[in-house]
Structures are given as structure tokens and as C-alpha cells.
Amino acid sequence: MDWTTWVEWIVKGFVLCLILLTGFAYLTLYERRALARMQVRVGPNRAGYQGLLQPIADAVKLIFKEELTPARVYKVVFFLAPILTVVPSLVIAAVIPLGTSFTMFGREITLYVANINVGVLYLTSIASIAVYGIVLAGWSSNNKYAMLGGIRSSAQMISYEISLGLCFAIAIVMSNSMNLVDIVNAQKDMWFAVTQPVGALVFLIVVLAEVNRAPFDMPEAEQELTAGYHAEYSGMKFALFFMAEYQKMIVVCMIAATLFFGGYREFWFLKDTFFSVDRFWFLGPIYLLLKVVVLLFFMIWIRATWPRIRYDRLMAFGWKILLPLSLAVLFITATGILLAQELNNQLFIWSIPLLSIICALVVVVFIYRDLRRKSHGRI
Amino acid sequence: MVPVDYYIALSALLFVLGALGVLIRRNPLIVFMSVELMLNAANLAFVAFSSVFKTFNGQIFVFFVIAVAAAEVAVGLALIVEIFKSRKNINIDELNSLKG
């Protein structure tokens, strides 16, 4: 390995971090504006044109805010926890391909930091590491609300991680690879969200829980836990948690786009046309950005629309509904692919969305009946 | 190029440290962690040999060890929680009702 490779890696990593950090800053603005619109308000629009300088103002405010460290906290961990929260949210983006490649200074430069064959596994492992920041923050605060928030959140994340892994498995099975670039390229003809809509839906629900977003924002349930695991944090440390959350949102949207919505590739019906990424490499990041923005909008929309669900129902939803559903969907997917392979007829691929949707409808009916029963006063 | 002996030596060292943890710590949770450390040391040796002999058998074995360890931890921790519930204490130096 010569030094240029190292330089390339460092530059790419740096750029990725920059993208995510900027993205985080403007995501806050995006969210505030979008929420305001949905609530028939205007939102921040004073700092700069249409409030575009608002994130900078926020940052300055947070940086100069006084940092409080409560007396009885476990100091080392208290200090480490925000960092442990931010790092995975940055690191996880390393394997996500942002586009194809271009040539600069006589060498081909790929638009991803690392292209490893176990990319999907990398995602799962980093996702599972991400629990630590929150759980340690809760514990080290030496505050029962904070600890409850931390434990809740970690339990929630571990529970939903299983369904997450199964959704990953769906993508793996459909693309026949664990490499994210392969997965993206496998969606050249058709997005997996089309052939496996239920899988994509489950994935989107699960990542909401994974990043602790509404309606699964248990650890921050104000009415129960004041502010959850970051109750004792202030100033820049709090800002780090804040940052981590929004970066995670961006990252999971990128992952979702990569696994189910064609990643950096064009819409499937645009393949081999003028707008294909194979023709212009710079279209790749643009397409990805587009998809991420749309997905983020959905997340904000859900936050504005749905109330927070009760904690026990959240766990029940994860274990009793999403897990079986994702298992069933994985099974259906594998069966459909096997059928198509063995019978040598690609039409059988379409049995996958059909059966999956039926399966999902059954689940919906069950949920409906369950809620009906409960609303009639049993529990 | 690292000789495999180094890996094995490291593995042995970690194993002994794990064993030491089992022997000297009184908190069953840490004893448990030490057991995990021992398993991990063994896994390291497996993977090292697997790498030397260019076969996947060692890795597959590690895979099984990880699965079994996960199962063991689930049940073991449940047991510890249960013991704590009934005795309000988990110091293993006070759990000696099997005394002869």
C-alpha cells in the first residue's frame, strides 16, 4: 500500500465526516421548518436567507453555553458517553457507497471509503455498538430517570436489532451478496422496495426505533423521564447527543436508500438512459441525496403526525409483530427466489411482493383486532 | 508476518487472565465475564490456526462457540437475576449452600 492510498482514504473519510456534520446542521433546520409548516407556523427564518444561517447560530450558542458536570456522576464514563454515541454514527457511513467512481490525478477514485465484502455485517455490528453511548450516558449520570432512559433505549435497540438484521438478510438474499456496492448494483433493474415492499416498510419502521425517533422516542419521553439519558447533560456534550441523533437519521436513510431504494443508482426506469449514473458519475451522489431528503421528510412527517406509543406496546410491537413479520417476509423472499431459480422463470419473483403484502395485511388485521379488543376495556 | 506462535501465546495469556478472573473475583457477573474472556481466548487460537491451515473449520467452530456463549449468557444472567431476586445478594462468596 503506497502513501497515496492512505491519503485518499483520509481525504474521503474527512469529506464524509464533513458531509454528515453539515447534513446534521441543516437537517435540524429542515426539521424545524418542515414541522413548522405542518403546524401552520413559519419556523426559523431570521438568520440569513430563509433562516439558512440558523444552524450556525445554534452551534455558536451551544459551544459557548456553560458546561455543567453534576457532582456524583461517574466522570470518565460521563465524559466518554457522548463521544461513544457520536463515533458509531460517523463510522457506520464508511461502507455506504455514495456513487460510482471518477478519475482524478490519474487514479480512479471510488465514492466510498471502504468496500468490504461483509459490508452489511459491518452495518449490523456498528449499529449494535451504538447502544453503548446511550446506556453509559444513562448510567453514568447517576440519576434514575437518566438510567431508566438509557436502559429503555438500549432494550429497545437490541429488540429491534433482530428485525433489522432480518431486513438486512432480505437484501442479502435478494442481491446474493453482503457487499453494499453489489447490493446497489443488483437494484439496477428493480428496486428491492418494489419487489419486497413489506421488507422495506419493516426496515423503515425498525430504523425509526433504532435511532430513537418518534413515535419510538422512548428514552426521551418527557412526561415520564424528563429528558431521558441526556437529562444531566448540557452544553457541547448535549450537542453531541443531538448531533449523533441527527447524523444517525441521515445515515439510516442512506442505508435504507442503499438497501431498498437503489442507493446511488438512478430510478430503475431510467437505466441505460441519459440520466444513468453509468453515464455521469456525479449523478450518483445527487440521486442518493434526493432519496435521503425524501426519506428524511417522511421521518419528520411521522414525528409530526404520530403520538409516542407506550413502552410495553413498543416492545410487544417489536417482538410480537415485527419479528414474526420480518421472519415470514424473509422466508417468502427466499422461497420466491428459489422458485424463480429452480423453475427458471423470473416471473416467480413477483410472488414475493404478492405474498408479502398478504402477510402484512394479515398482520394489520391482527393488530386492528387486538387494538379493538383492548379499547373495549380488557387492559 | 506474524508467527502463529505469538497469537497462541496471546491466546494463552488471555485465557489465564480469564481464569484468574474466575478465581479471584467475587462478583458473579465478573466471573461470568471472565469465562467469556476465556472463550474468547480459545476463539482467537481457533482463528489463528484456521488462518495458518487455510481452512474454514476453525472459523466455523468459533461461530458455534459464539452462538453457544450467547445462549449460555442468556440463561446465566437470567439465573443471576433470579438468585438476586430471591436472596437480595449475588456475592458468590455467600452462595455456598452446596457446602458439604
Added chain:
Amino acid sequence: MTSDLIVFLVLSLIAIASALGMLFSKNAVYSALFLVLNFITVAVFYLLLGAPFIAMAQITVYAGAVMVLFLFVIMLLGAESLAPSQALPWQKPLAFTLALVLVVEAVYIILSRAQLTAAVASPDASLNSMDSLREMAMMLFNNYLLPFEVTSILLLVAMVGAIVLAKQEKVGLK
């Protein structure tokens, strides 16, 4: 000294240090965190040894699930540190002695056997490709199918067992 060796030595120092940290931390949470560090280090070793799959599984399962579970239990039980007790005062010195002897023996055995000096190949391209993963999967699901299934049953049983053990008796509620 090749760069590989430097990496190895640094990582093994971290591994040993974190293991010692786990051993001697007063606080169980710190122990757990040290162990997580140790696991991650070992995962990096696996990467160096050309076993990316195992490395990722190690992080996901050990660091991501098992140790979180440990943290849970420690925090829930408030078992960070225990009151001192004087049950086995002779145990500690004896344990140290034995451990020392064992290390000496192990190192002696490793160094006295010459046939294992083969160097570990650094992860070459062939191992780090999708094909090798596929090969491993074929092996796992052909040669090791029965153990695999048995392991799955074991996991199921462990799950049921853990639920049954930890389940709270509901009084008066059906």
C-alpha cells in the same frame, strides 16, 4: 520489525491491558467496558487473520448483545461493587501463583514446540472476497449442518429458559 508485527504488538498490549483492567476494576461496569474493548481488539485480530465474518459476528454478538446484556444486569441489580467479604482469604495468593505457573508452562510449551512457527498470512485478497464467504457458508451448511441445527435448537432452548427464569409471576391475572 514489519508493520504487521507492530500492529500485532500494539493490539495485544491493548488486549492484555483491557483484560487486566477487567480483572482489577473495582466497578463492574468498568470491567464490562474493558471487556468490550478487549472483544473489539480481538475482533481486529480476527480481521488481521483474514476472518472478517467472524470479526463482525464477534462485535455484533459479543460487544453488541452479550455485553449490553451484562451492563443491563449490572445496572438493574446495582451490582457495580460488592461489600467486601472474608470468605476465602487464601484463595487470592494461591490463584495468582497458579496463574503464573500456568503462564510459564504455556509459554514454555509454545516456545518449545517448533512445528507451529508457520507465519500467519496477512489477509490476502482471496480471503477477503465474497467467494471465500460463500465457501465458508457452503461448509457451514453442508459439513456442519447438524451442529448448526443443534445450535439453533440450543439457542431456542436458551431463549425459552431465560424467559421462564426471568418471568415475573403474575398474581391473580390470567
Added chain:
Amino acid sequence: MQLSETVSSGFFFLAPWLVFAPLTGLLINLIFSKQFKFSENTVGTIASLASGAAFVISALLAYSVSAGHGEAVSVPFAQWIHIGTLQLDWTFRVDSLSTTMMLVVSGVGTLIHVYAIGYMHEDVRFKHEEGRFNRFFIFLNLFIAAMMILVSGDSYMMLFVGWEGVGLCSFLLIGFWFEMDTLARPSWANSNAAKKAFITNRVGDFGFLLAGFLMFWHLGSFQFDAVFKAAPAIAESAPWVIVAITLFMLVGVAGKSAQIPLYIWLPDAMAGPTPVSALIHAATMVTAGVYLVTRSAPLFSLVPQAQYIVAMVGAGTALFAATIAVGQYDIKKVLAYSTISQLGFMVAAVGMGAYVAGMFHLMTHAFFKALLFLSAGSVILGLERGHHAHAHHAAHDDSKSKKKKEGKHALSKVEGKKEEEHGHDDHGEVRRVEPVETFDPGDMRNMGGLRKTMPVTFWLYMIGTLALAGIFPFAGFWSKDEILLDASLHFPSVYGQLVLAAFLTAFYMGRQVWMVFFGEARTDAAKHAQESPKVMTVPLMVLAALSILGGALNLPFEGFHNLTHWLGHTLGEVEGLPLDLKVAGISTVLALTAILVSWLIYGRNPLKAGQIDPLKKPLGFIFTGMENKWFVDEGYFALIINPFKQVSQFLADVIDWRFWHDFVHETVILGTYNWLSGVALNEYADQKGIDAFANWLGDATQWLSANMRKVQNGFVRSYALSVMLGVVLILGYLILK
């Protein structure tokens, strides 16, 4: 034998299933009926199907034999006893004789199984013991299995196994209601009857065993073919051996087939449920003796003296039992003596060498006697139903508790002494039976006029009666006539006895029919009697059809003689005798006369309620003798049983207790032993020697364990330390080695 081979050469490979089909049914009922709460119909259906399967197999085997031109086939099944020269296997012998028996046993057996579903359904309710329904069918299937072993065995020992098996089943089934008597009063009468049957049979079995030992000693085998092959040579050199064998065999036959002097158990065996009486004590088991003699025909034909004795015993039994039957009041007792008498006919026939006639009569008798017994059962149940209907009408529910109390009292009277001895266990055991008042539904004096209330049963009974009485053209006519014909040709004395017996047969059957079915009802029960359900009557109709048409098996006309030819394959070809009009005429006229006489006595002036038997006056003490079975039982008691008891008493009291126990044991042995153990061994050897050593050992162990226990301190860490220590030591050893 390879399966394909047997299939191509017939169904012989099915032979073991003759035994295993009923056993399967038995096991299903035994194991699963409680578990899955089989209903009564399920239990009965399973048992009937098991028996029916045996019948189907028998039919297939018979077909195979006929297809093979009557060739006897041996189907080896399992090794049994191989000691020295004794080579005994469980081999099935399938030939025309054994298949005939199989067909009769399984066919009649199946019909009786079906009948028993209905019969036992009511019986267990009358006796308040519904749990015994399963047991009955288990026993019944066991009996079929044992009977199949008997008839299909290839050697005398296999035959003996079946012989004992059916004896056991007979015992179990006679004692089926073991804690009551036939009127369901608490008593041990039924179990005494069972024991009587078993012990009497044991006497016969003893004879059979002696015959077997002699056979093995002199003829060297138990195998039928081998014995028959070796017999003529022995008959030349030592004829007494064959005579002894055959006569000992006759003892066995007398036991099993109820011949003089061992017939006494059969009338008492009527204590069992009626299907049992029909199946075991009329149609199948009791004919085992006839089968044995027929099977041993080659032996018997070597010794005419023995044959003569057999014939005389048979004829004597036929006449003697017939006289007793005339004086009986119980409907089943009459039939029981009739059975003994008819068995006498068969034994006489086979004794005379008229094996085909004997077998023929065996078959027809199985049909019509089963029919009669089952119809009698139907009558009894009908009467019981009538009695209950009437009793319930009179006294309603509150009588129940009263009845229970009465039962207790009756019990304490009967079993008073016993209770004191055994505490309350017997009491509890017997109390379950709720006694009906001493109304006897089997007593013919309680009947009368049943032809109106039970028409189906009446007609069936009539068919059976006519068949038994030997009226043309019913089955009994042909078979009995063949025996009489044979007797008239060779044994005039036998002929005379048999004709007399035939006359009496017709007479007592006529008496029974007039008393039971004609005239006015003598009790309320008879007035309210009800017809039995279909499940009981339909099998009876089948049997009735067989009783009418059974004669067709061996019509004494040229070109018929089917059975003669069929059995000829096994017994050697004999010429079928043509119909002798003289003999047939005499017996028919006698039979008709007898019926007429019985009409004159019993039919013209039907018995009134409470009236004594009209024969009593003219016959005087003779009738008293008939009524009391010629005091044979009492004679046995006086001659054998009481002396035997006294000898036993003497042996027990004087020899065993006073001499052996008091003197030898207590004084001599105990004294010596006390001295030896108390002084020599205890004080010196044990206390000072062994004890001291053992105590030292114990102390040492205790000391050791007290010190070792400290290792087991309950701390998992210290155990782990021990493991570690072991690892270190072993590694150290490996290094230093």
C-alpha cells in the same frame, strides 16, 4: 419360509395371525380402553373384529388346504424348547381337521362376541359393575387366542399349551362375577364354581401330562407326525404303552370334555355369563377333548380296548347326564347337562372310531347348543328386564338405599365369619354388588308363556330345540343319526345307551320348551319380560340358520358326504355310510314320542305358580335323584374331598406343626442355632472380631471424611481453583515427562 413362496402356495403364512389377531384385539382393549375411554361398543367391536379376523384367516387357510388337495402344511413360527433330543417348536399345523376346528371356534366365537356386546351391556348394569365390560372382552379374546393355539398346534405340547390356556380362560370367565352367586347375592359361590372347574380340570390335565410323558419316553417326540409314525412299532412290541397313553389321554378328555367321572364342573360353570357358557362350555372348549381323540386317531386305532373304554365312557356319560337333565329347573343347568350328554355322544363316536361322525356332531352341536345357550341368555335377560320393570314400577327410587342396607345384612349373614377374620376389606370388596331380591331369572319355574312376550327368542329356541332333539331335517338329526348308525353297526351296547339318551334328550328339551314358553306366566317378571335387542338376536339368527342347514355339511347320501371327504384328508379315507332308514326311523320316532310325552306331562297342563314338578310323584325317589344330580357331588365330597381334607388336616396339625415345627424347628434347630449365634458367633466372633474391625473402619472413614469435607466448601471459586490446580499439575507433568 419366504413370504413370496407362501403367497404363491396359499395363505399359510397367515397362520400365526390366528393367534395374534385376537391377541391384538386383546392388547388394544387392554392398553388403550382406559386411556382413550373407549365406549362399550368400541370395545366390543374391536374384540369382535379381532375374532372375526381369526375367522377370515381360518377361512383363507381352509381354502388354501382345499386348494392344496387337503395336504397338511406345517408353518414354523418360533423356536420354543430345544433341550437335548427334545426339539419343541411353535409350529402351526394346517390341515383339514385343524381348519375345521378353527372355523367352528372362530365362527361361533365371533357370533358370540357380537351377541356378548348386547348381553354384557345389560348384564354389567344389572350387576352394577360397568367397569367389567372391558375385562370380559379381554378374557374372551384371550380365550380365542388360546383355543387357536390348541387347535393349530403341531405337537401335543403346543396343544397342551392351548389346553391350559383355555382352562385358564374358563376359570377366569366362570369366576367373572367372582364375588357373587348367580343371583348376584354377595357370596363366593361363583368363585367356588371357578375353582371347582379349574381343579377338576387339573385332574384331567394330570392325566394328559402323564400321557405326554409316556409318549416322549417311549415314542421320543411330541410331534404329531413323529408320534404317529413311531406308534405302530411300539404297539407291536409293547401294546400296554399305547393303551396307557390313550387311557391317560382319556382322563384328560374326561376333564376337559366333561365326561364321567370328571363332568361335575360343567354344570357349576354355568355361573359364568351366558356367552361364556355358550362359547366355552358348549361350543368350543369342551370339544377340545373330542378334538384330541380325533387328532390322536392313529394312536387310538392301534388299541381297540382303549377305544372301547372311550366309547363306553362316552355313552355312559350321554345317558347319565341326560337323566339328570330331566330333573333340573334351571334353564342353563338343563342345557349344561344336555351339553355333557351330547359330549358323551361325541366321545362315544370318536371312541368307536367314527371320527367323522364325532366331528360332525361337534360342529352341529356347536351351532345349536350355542344357539340354545344364547337364547337362554336372552330369556334370562328378558326376565330380568321384566323383573326390573315390574320392581321399579312397584317401588321407586327410595328403595335403593334400602336395598344397599339389605345387601349389607345379607352379606354379614353369609360372610359373617369371614368378615371377622379379614376385617373390612372383603366387606368393601363385596359391597359394591347390590343384590336383587332372591328372584331367580334362570329358574324355569319362574317362567312360562314367554312365547308371547319374547317371540323372536321363542322361535330361535324352538329351532335349537328341534335340532338338539334330532328332528328331521335339522342339523342335529343328521349328525346324531350318523353316530347312532355307527353304534348300531359295531357296538350294540353303546347304541342302546345312546338311543335312550336321545329319547331323554328330546324329552327334557320338550319339558323345557313347554315350561318356558308355553302356558301362563307364573311370575310378574315373566309377564313383563321384554325381547332382547338386535345385537343379540341377529347373531342368534345366523346360528339358527346354521342349526337348520348344518346337516348339509355331511348328508348321508351318495355324492354328498362332504365332511367325510374333507376330513378324510387328515384322518384317512373312509367310506361315508348311507342313510339307514331303520336307525333314523327309530330315533325320529323316539324323539317325537318323547316330545309327545313331555307335552302330555308339561304342555297339556301347564305348570302353575308354586306347583311341584308333575314327574315327582310318579317317579318318586328316582326323580329326587335326578333333581339332585344323583348325589354325585355329595359322593365326591364324602369319598374324596372330606378324607382328603382330613388327611391334610392331620398332616398340617400333627406332622407339620407339632412334629416339624414345634419339635424339629423350635427345639432342635432353634436351640442349636441360638447357642451357636448367641454365644460363639455373637460374643466372640462378631462383637470382638468383626464389629471391632468394622467400627475401626467406620471411625477411620469418619475421621477422614470430617477432614475431607473441608474441601467441599460450597464456593464455586475454590472448585475452580482445584480445576486450575489440576490443569497446572497435568501440564507440568507433560512438560517434565
